[in-house]
Amino acid sequence: MQALNLYNTLTxxxxxxxxxxxxxxxxxxxxxxVYSDVHLGNCRTFISFDLIYRYLTHIxxxxxxxxxxxxxxxxxxxxxxxxxxxxxKAKLQQLEPMEIVQTYTVDFRxxxxxxxxxxxxxxxxxxxxxxxxxxxxxxxxKKGYAYEVNGTVYFDVEKFAKEYNYxxxxxxxxxxxxxxxxxxxxxxxxxxRLDFALWIKAKPEHLMQWRSAWGNGFPGWHIECSAMSTKxxxxxxxxxxxxxxxxxxxxxNEIAQNVAYCGKQPANYWMHxxxxxxxxxxxxxxxxxxxxxxxxxxxxxxxxxxxxxPMVVKFFMLQTHYRSTxxxxxxxxxxxxxxxxxxxxxxxxxxxxxxxxxxxxxxTAIETACYEAMNDDFNTSVLIAHxxxxxxxxxxxxxxxxxxxxxxxxxxxxxxxxxxxxxxxLKFEEESSEAKNTLGKVVEVVLAMRVKxxxxxxxxxxxxxxxxxxxxxxxxxxxxxxxxxSL
RNA sequence: GGUCCUGUGGCCGAGUGGUUAGGCUCAGCUCUGCAAAAGCUGCUACUCCAGUUCGAACCUGGACGGGACCUCCA
Numbered sequence: 001m002q003a004l005n006l007y008n009t010l011t012x013x014x015x016x017x018x019x020x021x022x023x024x025x026x027x028x029x030x031x032x033x034v035y036s037d038v039h040l041g042n043c044r045t046f047i048s049f050d051l052i053y054r055y056l057t058h059i060x061x062x063x064x065x066x067x068x069x070x071x072x073x074x075x076x077x078x079x080x081x082x083x084x085x086x087x088x089k090a091k092l093q094q095l096e097p098m099e100i101v102q103t104y105t106v107d108f109r110x111x112x113x114x115x116x117x118x119x120x121x122x123x124x125x126x127x128x129x130x131x132x133x134x135x136x137x138x139x140x141x142k143k144g145y146a147y148e149v150n151g152t153v154y155f156d157v158e159k160f161a162k163e164y165n166y167x168x169x170x171x172x173x174x175x176x177x178x179x180x181x182x183x184x185x186x187x188x189x190x191x192x193r194l195d196f197a198l199w200i201k202a203k204p205e206h207l208m209q210w211r212s213a214w215g216n217g218f219p220g221w222h223i224e225c226s227a228m229s230t231k232x233x234x235x236x237x238x239x240x241x242x243x244x245x246x247x248x249x250x251x252x253n254e255i256a257q258n259v260a261y262c263g264k265q266p267a268n269y270w271m272h273x274x275x276x277x278x279x280x281x282x283x284x285x286x287x288x289x290x291x292x293x294x295x296x297x298x299x300x301x302x303x304x305x306x307x308x309x310p311m312v313v314k315f316f317m318l319q320t321h322y323r324s325t326x327x328x329x330x331x332x333x334x335x336x337x338x339x340x341x342x343x344x345x346x347x348x349x350x351x352x353x354x355x356x357x358x359x360x361x362x363x364t365a366i367e368t369a370c371y372e373a374m375n376d377d378f379n380t381s382v383l384i385a386h387x388x389x390x391x392x393x394x395x396x397x398x399x400x401x402x403x404x405x406x407x408x409x410x411x412x413x414x415x416x417x418x419x420x421x422x423x424x425x426l427k428f429e430e431e432s433s434e435a436k437n438t439l440g441k442v443v444e445v446v447l448a449m450r451v452k453x454x455x456x457x458x459x460x461x462x463x464x465x466x467x468x469x470x471x472x473x474x475x476x477x478x479x480x481x482x483x484x485x486s487l
Numbered sequence: 488g489g490u491c492c493u494g495u496g497g498c499c500g501a502g503u504g505g506u507u508a509g510g511c512u513c514a515g516c517u518c519u520g521c522a523a524a525a526g527c528u529g530c531u532a533c534u535c536c537a538g539u540u541c542g543a544a545c546c547u548g549g550a551c552g553g554g555a556c557c558u559c560c561a
């Protein structure tokens with residue numbers, strides 16, 4: 001297995017990845033809350049971890065990838081105030097909470113399918129693990145790191161922080177957190193202002209509630225991840241991931257819960273993906289500046305001048321490293337679209353390349369460089385730069401300006417198959433349906449007529465044919481060997 | 488206000504103490520009846536100020552700008 005370096009939020013540096021029980025790898029990623037449509041920011045995170053999952057698998061690891069579905073709702077406020085978001089929307093629309101959850105879960109999976117991401121190994125739901133969450137809360141109470149007030153169970157952060165490093169993940173100072181926590185309503189029940197709920201007492205009108213030792217209620221925001229990661233990956237596993245915005249609160253609290261529960265920090269490597277921005281601002285549900293994926297695909301959002309194929313969007317995202325912010329704009333998307341099309345076109349050209357006895361290019365070096373890029377914290381920006389080298393070589397060879405042996409052509413094929421398809425999870429438009437075959441024959445007939453016109457130097461007619469085909473969406477490219485066409 | 492991150496060419500976006508990122512755009516050339524495509528060439532940057540260094544866009548300090556988190560969010 002080759003050496004893979006990845007950036008660990010816990011240590012704030014790149015480290016060599018060492019699996020606890022190689023070749024097996026356990027990876028947990030915080031999934032979506034299904035009370036509304038997924039937006040692109042969510043998608044970027046899941047596309048990034050899909051890439052990580054794909055690459056780990058590609059280099060030989062057997063990965064169990066767990067990504068939860070949060071279907072139990074989160075509170076809007078802190079502590080015991082606020083309302084379960086899923087119940088709120090349900091009441092608003094007169095729907096069952098699980099109906100909302102179902103709608104958006106299906107939608108989420110459909111969007112992930114369009115982005116050609118692989119399904120996680122396990123996709124557990126919070127509502128399916130209420131018992132496990134209660135058990136963890138019970139143990140934490142027994143160990144003295146949580147207390148119950150009026151049917152709500154709080155985690156005692158100050159007590160925990162005396163014995164363990166509560167802010168290990170972010171490196172923040174506890175005193176500063178205590179000083180800077182904003183004043184919020186409903187602090188009354190909690191002993192400390194940083195305390196957070198493990199279990200929350202439900203009001204009678206709450207639609208989603210479960211029986212517990214502390215009365216009817218529902219789980220707190222962070223405990224589902226502790227429960228489900230422990231259940232499916234054990235108390236100690238390899239990689240835990242999520243969006244960067246989860247690190248200070250959600251992941252910090254999750255670590256505290258796990259440590260309080262079993263004395264172990266759950267994951268060796270904590271990986272965080274950066275935010276997607278629109279006009280320089282974080283794309284977020286609460287800011288209302290998020291595009292829905294389908295608005296991007298069909299170009300219906302006011303900020304967009306046209307729609308983009310999901311593969312173009314994915315390629316656009318992969319051009320930026322996962323730990324950098326990525327800003328959305330039409331110009332950037334258009335540039336990505338052209339680049340992606342070039343990579344796709346070159347793949348077609350590759351299949352028809354002429355073989356030479358010798359190669360003028362070092363293809364093995366490119367393959368090595370691709371692995372080096374990925375081994376350096378999944379650097380897809382650099383990987384894609386190498387892929388454009390591949391494109392240039394293919395086109396040069398096609399133009400007769402470079403030569404390749406069959407072995408090198410096969411290697412180029414392998415680079416596409418490994419990196420473009422397997423690792424990046426990109427795919428090109430399918431070409432060989434029945435309809436297209438028929439269309440192809442028709443186009444060939446028309447092109448043959450155009451060749452005749454050209455032979456007769458009737459350029460007016462040949463241009464007219466080309467223009468009309470262009471209007472019909474068929475692009476004509478003339479070359480020495482004849483004319484090519486594409487949709 | 489506090490903590491942290493960040494500032495690269497017309498645009499997007501990597502990276503490194505001294506060596507080409509890459510893509511898109513634009514201009515020129517080759518090819519072509521023309522066009523398109525492709526190839527080649529050019530436009531060659533690193534917010535500002537000070538310091539460390541033989542040498543800094545890359546290290547240090549400061550200034551200014553942007554962002555994230557501190558409140559549910561991927």
